[in-house]
Amino acid sequence: MRARILIVDDDPDILLGLENRVTWMGHEPLTADNGKDGLRLIQQEEPDLVLLDIQLPGLSGLEVLQQVKELTDRDHSANDAPHLGFGPTTPPIVMLTAFGTIERAVQAMQLGAIDFVTKPFTGDHITVVINKALALIALRRRVGALQQEVDDRYGPVVGNNVKFVSQLNLARQAAASSVTVLILGETGTGKEVVARSIHHWSPRKSKPFVAVNCAAIPKDLLENELFGHEKGAFTGAVKREAGKIEIAEGGTVFLDEIGDMSLQLQSHLLRVLQDQTFYRVGGTTSVHSDVRFIAATNKDLKQAIRQGAFREDLYYRLEVISVTLPPLRERMEDVPALADYFLSRAGKLGLQKRCTLSEPAVRLLTQYRWPGNIRELENVLTRAYILCPGNVIEPEHLHLSSEQTAPFQEAVPPTSSRLYHERTEAYSRWILEDALKRNDWNQTRAAEELGLQRTYFTKLLRQKQIPGRPPKTPPASPPEQDADHR
Numbered sequence: 001m002r003a004r005i006l007i008v009d010d011d012p013d014i015l016l017g018l019e020n021r022v023t024w025m026g027h028e029p030l031t032a033d034n035g036k037d038g039l040r041l042i043q044q045e046e047p048d049l050v051l052l053d054i055q056l057p058g059l060s061g062l063e064v065l066q067q068v069k070e071l072t073d074r075d076h077s078a079n080d081a082p083h084l085g086f087g088p089t090t091p092p093i094v095m096l097t098a099f100g101t102i103e104r105a106v107q108a109m110q111l112g113a114i115d116f117v118t119k120p121f122t123g124d125h126i127t128v129v130i131n132k133a134l135a136l137i138a139l140r141r142r143v144g145a146l147q148q149e150v151d152d153r154y155g156p157v158v159g160n161n162v163k164f165v166s167q168l169n170l171a172r173q174a175a176a177s178s179v180t181v182l183i184l185g186e187t188g189t190g191k192e193v194v195a196r197s198i199h200h201w202s203p204r205k206s207k208p209f210v211a212v213n214c215a216a217i218p219k220d221l222l223e224n225e226l227f228g229h230e231k232g233a234f235t236g237a238v239k240r241e242a243g244k245i246e247i248a249e250g251g252t253v254f255l256d257e258i259g260d261m262s263l264q265l266q267s268h269l270l271r272v273l274q275d276q277t278f279y280r281v282g283g284t285t286s287v288h289s290d291v292r293f294i295a296a297t298n299k300d301l302k303q304a305i306r307q308g309a310f311r312e313d314l315y316y317r318l319e320v321i322s323v324t325l326p327p328l329r330e331r332m333e334d335v336p337a338l339a340d341y342f343l344s345r346a347g348k349l350g351l352q353k354r355c356t357l358s359e360p361a362v363r364l365l366t367q368y369r370w371p372g373n374i375r376e377l378e379n380v381l382t383r384a385y386i387l388c389p390g391n392v393i394e395p396e397h398l399h400l401s402s403e404q405t406a407p408f409q410e411a412v413p414p415t416s417s418r419l420y421h422e423r424t425e426a427y428s429r430w431i432l433e434d435a436l437k438r439n440d441w442n443q444t445r446a447a448e449e450l451g452l453q454r455t456y457f458t459k460l461l462r463q464k465q466i467p468g469r470p471p472k473t474p475p476a477s478p479p480e481q482d483a484d485h486r
């Protein structure tokens, strides 16, 4: 990297020496012999790095630093950007201090200077300091770029469905405090999107958001992943290492797939939730932590409690506020907006084309049952965007399985009768079958969803001779939807 480096010093010999050194290192030097000019050049020329003498006539080095700090703070509050140590107009600063001014150098570090060099210094010393500062800048830029990539991936939350919006509002209200939030929903319904949004809406947003997938990490390694370990805790533990909870200090830990956590680890987690302390693996002293926990699962935790696989006390700790995301098939009105959003995002894949959906394609998207929910919709559209030869996506480019598609004709309860009693009977059969289907034929959950006692639900199934297992064809869509299409 060829960096632009500003040198501010009132000693002409030092100024010239540093200018030559910077040029020799292959960078571009800028110079100022007083604080006022230095500050002006920082704002006008946007240098990558500043070497700033602490003792300057007029505006001192510390005063320049103070003003730069004010610019940084203003930038951050204006941009709402994470605090990376400096903003676009506020470069990192290395202080040049005379022997005997160490106290002021410490003051400078407190004001945000990244390093200091005591005069007199050698050329080699200053080379090392500049290289170290530039490595830090490169690292911070890389972090900024990665952060941007993640933000782009989890961009705006799209959706107007009433149930979805009410759950999102609940999440937004929960964000202001540090309460634990449990996010429930089938796979691909946007649990991680909502978890990241809660973090972003919270006062912790400038601190880390750290996600831990409890299902992806082998059970015996998860404890180490979360709590870290002490040196010598196990073979290969050559030094103390921080776990995800320590890394997220001040921020949010997202425990994804919490239903897959072992009972032993659940008890350790419970302790963190109760008194904000934990032990590193192999550790004997407790570590205090200040993190907010958000957990998510697509499993039925109440059932897991009944089966003895999930601790009831942990469940109640986690679900102080619980947010339930509806599956996509229950918010079909959001499909067109989500589809538009994913197509606009697909435009970033490097292909120079803009694609739209034909009317039959939109209709097909809104008839499909979306077992993989929003993630499946995203994948289907990305694939269609890449594979469709023109700019209009037709049904055949979507490659949707016909098994999951409820065609328009089937979207009526199975009766041609116009008689009141026959039609209500057909509707109530449809409601029961639909609830069973949507809950994977789990009668307890289906009954819960319909607000019925389990015993009454079973009685209804028996009365109406509805089998408690999958029928050969999928149940029809709700009658109101059918009316909408007519």
Ligand SMILES: Nc1ncnc2c1ncn2[C@@H]1O[C@H](COP(=O)(O)OP(=O)(O)OP(=O)(O)O)[C@@H](O)[C@H]1O
Pocket: 153, 154, 155, 156, 157, 158, 159, 185, 186, 187, 188, 189, 190, 191, 192, 193, 194, 298, 341, 374, 375, 378
């Ligand atoms: N409301 C939404 N608006 C825009 N994009 C969304 C929305 N919900 C989900 N997505 C997108 O859908 C994909 C799946 O979302 P996410 O990873 O949050 O789902 P999930 O519920 O955590 O899934 P899983 O249970 O499989 O982990 C992501 O690429 C995400 O960007």
Ligand SMILES: [Mg+2]
Pocket: 191, 192, 256
């Ligand atoms: Mg997820």
